[in-house]
Amino acid sequence: MTTSTDHAVTCDHCLLPVTEGNAVTDDHSSSRKVFCCHACRAIYRMIQDEGLGEFYQKRDWRSSGIPKALRTSGETGPKTPREDEAALAPFIRGDGVVKEADLMIDGIRCASCVWLNEKVLERTPGITSARVNFATHRAQVRWDSSQITLGQILSRIRSIGYLAKTYTPAAQEAWLKQQNRDLLLRFGTASFFSMQLMLLSFGLYAGFFQGIDPVTKKWLEYGALLVCTPVLFYSGWPFLKGAVRGIRNRTLNMDVLISLGAFSAYVLSICQMFRGGEVYFDTAAMIITLVLLGRLIENSAKHKASEAVSHLLALQPQDARMVRGTARIIVPATEVRKRDLIEILPGEKVPLDGIVRQGASEADESLVTGESSPVEKSIGSEMIGGSLNGLGSLIVEVTHTGQETVIAQIVRLVEQAQAASAPIQRFADRISAYFIPFVIAASGLTFCYWYRQVSASESLLNAVSVLVIACPCALGLATPVAVLAGTGSAARKGILIKGGDILEHLHKVDTVVFDKTGTLTTGKMSVVEVMTNQSAIHNPQSAILQCAASAEQGSEHLVGSAIVRYAREQHVQLFSFDAFRAVPGQGVEASVQGTRVLVGTRAFLEANGIAIDPATAQEAEQIGQTGKTVVGVARGEEFLGILSLMDVPKEDAKESVGLLKRMSIDVTMVTGDNIRTAQAIADQTGITSIIAGVLPEGKSEEIARLRLQGRVVAMAGDGINDAPALVAADIGIAMSSGSDIAMESADVVLMRSDLKSVAQTIALSRTTFRIIKQNLFWAFFYNGTAIPFAMAGMLSPIVAAAAMALSSVTVMMNSLRIR
Amino acid sequence: MLWTIIALIILMFFVGLAGWFIFLWAVKSGQFDDIERPKHRMMDDDS
Numbered sequence: 001m002t003t004s005t006d007h008a009v010t011c012d013h014c015l016l017p018v019t020e021g022n023a024v025t026d027d028h029s030s031s032r033k034v035f036c037c038h039a040c041r042a043i044y045r046m047i048q049d050e051g052l053g054e055f056y057q058k059r060d061w062r063s064s065g066i067p068k069a070l071r072t073s074g075e076t077g078p079k080t081p082r083e084d085e086a087a088l089a090p091f092i093r094g095d096g097v098v099k100e101a102d103l104m105i106d107g108i109r110c111a112s113c114v115w116l117n118e119k120v121l122e123r124t125p126g127i128t129s130a131r132v133n134f135a136t137h138r139a140q141v142r143w144d145s146s147q148i149t150l151g152q153i154l155s156r157i158r159s160i161g162y163l164a165k166t167y168t169p170a171a172q173e174a175w176l177k178q179q180n181r182d183l184l185l186r187f188g189t190a191s192f193f194s195m196q197l198m199l200l201s202f203g204l205y206a207g208f209f210q211g212i213d214p215v216t217k218k219w220l221e222y223g224a225l226l227v228c229t230p231v232l233f234y235s236g237w238p239f240l241k242g243a244v245r246g247i248r249n250r251t252l253n254m255d256v257l258i259s260l261g262a263f264s265a266y267v268l269s270i271c272q273m274f275r276g277g278e279v280y281f282d283t284a285a286m287i288i289t290l291v292l293l294g295r296l297i298e299n300s301a302k303h304k305a306s307e308a309v310s311h312l313l314a315l316q317p318q319d320a321r322m323v324r325g326t327a328r329i330i331v332p333a334t335e336v337r338k339r340d341l342i343e344i345l346p347g348e349k350v351p352l353d354g355i356v357r358q359g360a361s362e363a364d365e366s367l368v369t370g371e372s373s374p375v376e377k378s379i380g381s382e383m384i385g386g387s388l389n390g391l392g393s394l395i396v397e398v399t400h401t402g403q404e405t406v407i408a409q410i411v412r413l414v415e416q417a418q419a420a421s422a423p424i425q426r427f428a429d430r431i432s433a434y435f436i437p438f439v440i441a442a443s444g445l446t447f448c449y450w451y452r453q454v455s456a457s458e459s460l461l462n463a464v465s466v467l468v469i470a471c472p473c474a475l476g477l478a479t480p481v482a483v484l485a486g487t488g489s490a491a492r493k494g495i496l497i498k499g500g501d502i503l504e505h506l507h508k509v510d511t512v513v514f515d516k517t518g519t520l521t522t523g524k525m526s527v528v529e530v531m532t533n534q535s536a537i538h539n540p541q542s543a544i545l546q547c548a549a550s551a552e553q554g555s556e557h558l559v560g561s562a563i564v565r566y567a568r569e570q571h572v573q574l575f576s577f578d579a580f581r582a583v584p585g586q587g588v589e590a591s592v593q594g595t596r597v598l599v600g601t602r603a604f605l606e607a608n609g610i611a612i613d614p615a616t617a618q619e620a621e622q623i624g625q626t627g628k629t630v631v632g633v634a635r636g637e638e639f640l641g642i643l644s645l646m647d648v649p650k651e652d653a654k655e656s657v658g659l660l661k662r663m664s665i666d667v668t669m670v671t672g673d674n675i676r677t678a679q680a681i682a683d684q685t686g687i688t689s690i691i692a693g694v695l696p697e698g699k700s701e702e703i704a705r706l707r708l709q710g711r712v713v714a715m716a717g718d719g720i721n722d723a724p725a726l727v728a729a730d731i732g733i734a735m736s737s738g739s740d741i742a743m744e745s746a747d748v749v750l751m752r753s754d755l756k757s758v759a760q761t762i763a764l765s766r767t768t769f770r771i772i773k774q775n776l777f778w779a780f781f782y783n784g785t786a787i788p789f790a791m792a793g794m795l796s797p798i799v800a801a802a803a804m805a806l807s808s809v810t811v812m813m814n815s816l817r818i819r
Numbered sequence: 820m821l822w823t824i825i826a827l828i829i830l831m832f833f834v835g836l837a838g839w840f841i842f843l844w845a846v847k848s849g850q851f852d853d854i855e856r857p858k859h860r861m862m863d864d865d866s
Binding site: 177 | 843
């Protein structure tokens with residue numbers, strides 16, 4: 001990268017130092033401009049062509065929000081010491097020369113900031129790609145490590161006026177926490193001063209009706225001014241800032257409406273104070289306070305979302321047992337390199353992805369893939385980090401570390417999906433877009449009318465009064481209070497809804513996608529059928545069950561525990577067993593009351609010399625076709641019969657699907673299992689649309705595909721592999737019996753394992769949305785009807801206060817109707 | 820009479836101000852950072 005030398009000049013666009021030899025020059029009407037690169041020249045030209053040359057006079061990158069420390073480093077160019085590069089190393093992914101890292105960029109305010117960052121980075125030699133996400137302020141940068149270091153990239157971003165940091169979930173959380181604190185401080189301050197203000201205002205109201213001594217009035221007004229000022233300029237600062245930005249972008253947003261109302265009330269009151277009229281400080285302060293309260297309510301329900309990612313990472317064990325010849329040493333998982341051998345003992349969690357080199361076992365991957373039955377592992381099988389090892393100990397060669405593991409990839413998918421769902425334009429914002437021009441027109445009309453009748457100052461006063469009264473302060477409450485009532489009512493029904501916008505979104509849902517395993521079904525195997533060997537009629541069903549369950553007592557396999565559980569439910573007495581041996585993926589062998597008992601697959605039984613009669617074998621085959629798991633039972637040399645097991649649908653599954661269909665919502669089932677199993681469940685629950693055989697990563701794609709068809713999709717699931725799909729859907733609904741990650745990435749969590757809640761949630765959302773619309777109507781209605789008073793020059797603080805109180809109370813009461 | 824009222828108003832303002840300062844301290848020292856976890860903490864065995 002270019003460093004400043006004696007002949008250095010600075011680029012006229014980006015202010016980077018550039019040596020004269022490398023500089024690009026361009027002659028303009030006023031003077032000759034110097035640029036560090038063609039991109040800067042192009043941008044400069046573009047800005048000039050658009051007639052926005054003022055930008056260069058107005059910009060002040062050296063003072064707008066960039067800490068002093070950065071300012072110096074930005075000016076003196078990259079000076080990243082070696083230690084810093086070492087400190088940055090953990091955030092870098094990829095081997096070879098091409099590296100990748102996630103950065104968080106502070107100071108991104110508009111889409112053009114994104115554009116600028118991307119372009120500047122992409123044109124920096126050595127950087128192969130840079131993508132900046134506007135919503136999350138995150139950048140993904142890929143570079144050639146032989147040409148540039150991460151430290152230099154960070155300095156590069158600083159040099160164009162943004163603050164870049166390496167991205168970690170912790171940094172993200174700290175940022176969110178900071179935002180929350182800021183909001184809380186502003187609201188707390190606003191409510192404290194508003195309380196003081198109301199105290200004084202009530203005195204003034206009384207004075208308005210009963211008459212008041214002018215000296216007292218003056219005192220009260222000074223007091224009101226004193227306490228109103230911090231509310232407007234400290235608490236209301238974000239609104240004022242937002243309004244200025246909105247006006248610059250020529251959009252009339254909520255901020256403009258709020259600022260206009262509060263600010264004009266404030267200025268009007270100061271004028272009135274000196275003219276001896278009535279003051280409206282309370283209106284100004286209340287608008288800000290109520291809107292802040294609304295935002296606080298919204299925020300507190302929402303901020304949990306970012307915890308999802310840290311939970312996901314916590315799944316992987318921190319340590320690995322590395323194989324060094326015959327010795328085993330425990331090292332942090334981050335120190336394990338590719339092709340290292342690690343040992344995994346029975347029942348341990350797998351720390352990293354790898355391939356089995358020695359030993360055989362089964363792994364419970366349900367946490368990662370949602371697949372309920374354990375997967376058989378032998379030499380050459382792949383192990384997924386975060387899964388649970390079964391009964392055998394394994395030596396695994398590590399194939400993926402750090403950011404490349406399956407879990408890390410799922411984390412990235414979740415993050416990407418979170419970033420992709422852009423926040424909808426708020427409903428109130430759309431209304432304001434019509435309301436504000438109307439108000440401004442009314443205000444202008446008032447001025448013109450009164451200008452002819454009375455003095456200029458008098459008519460200006462009337463015009464400003466229109467602005468004051470028009471600002472609906474209940475507007476800030478209309479949505480959040482209804483949402484609060486809605487979520488509160490949902491919570492009583494065992495439905496947790498994370499945030500108001502989610503409740504708003506829910507009412508539009510027209511397609512619900514259910515994950516099969518664990519959501520529609522119990523997620524556990526259950527014995528559905530016991531069949532005796534047709535040639536051995538003297539074996540009653542309970543005898544088979546007794547044999548099988550007694551032998552399986554030693555097994556931790558899902559099928560085994562299902563059989564034992566079923567036997568206990570049937571009050572079958574179990575015998576003690578010994579000489580237990582489990583063959584992963586095949587079956588178990590144990591000695592019960594001195595006789596050998598075998599429970600397992602057909603192949604397992606036959607391999608152990610048990611003859612199975614063709615009739616039963618055929619029957620078993622048929623049962624297998626319907627998606628059930630079949631195990632055979634043998635005692636001694638005699639084949640007793642078969643047990644068939646399956647993952648059964650939850651009791652209320654059928655009813656819930658019916659409820660949803662009656663609400664004219666399409667129900668779809670998505671599963672990684674084969675179509676046979678899926679069809680069996682679908683038939684039992686009344687679902688007609690099935691997407692089967694989907695890979696874990698594929699679920700979110702299927703959701704995206706449905707959304708592309710213009711559907712508003714809610715996804716209900718519970719496994720970790722559902723997490724990306726939950727986020728990809730418009731609304732993710734997780735069952736509380738599921739994994740933490742699914743619950744964290746979901747928008748809605750059902751605390752009861754009750755599928756009917758899905759329909760209840762959507763119904764509740766529809767009610768809430770109707771209430772919100774009514775609220776917005778009332779919020780505007782009272783203030784709207786007060787406008788004629790203001791236009792007629794009859795505005796008194798009482799009318800303002802009454803309109804304010806009435807609209808707020810109406811909105812509150814209306815929201816309480818949500819039950 | 821008037822001065823009594825004004826004195827009282829000012830006095831109450833300062834009482835309120837004290838409350839505000841306590842609030843500022845509470846926010847800055849992180850009392851509101853996590854309002855979910857503490858209420859469940861007594862249920863945990865290991866803390």
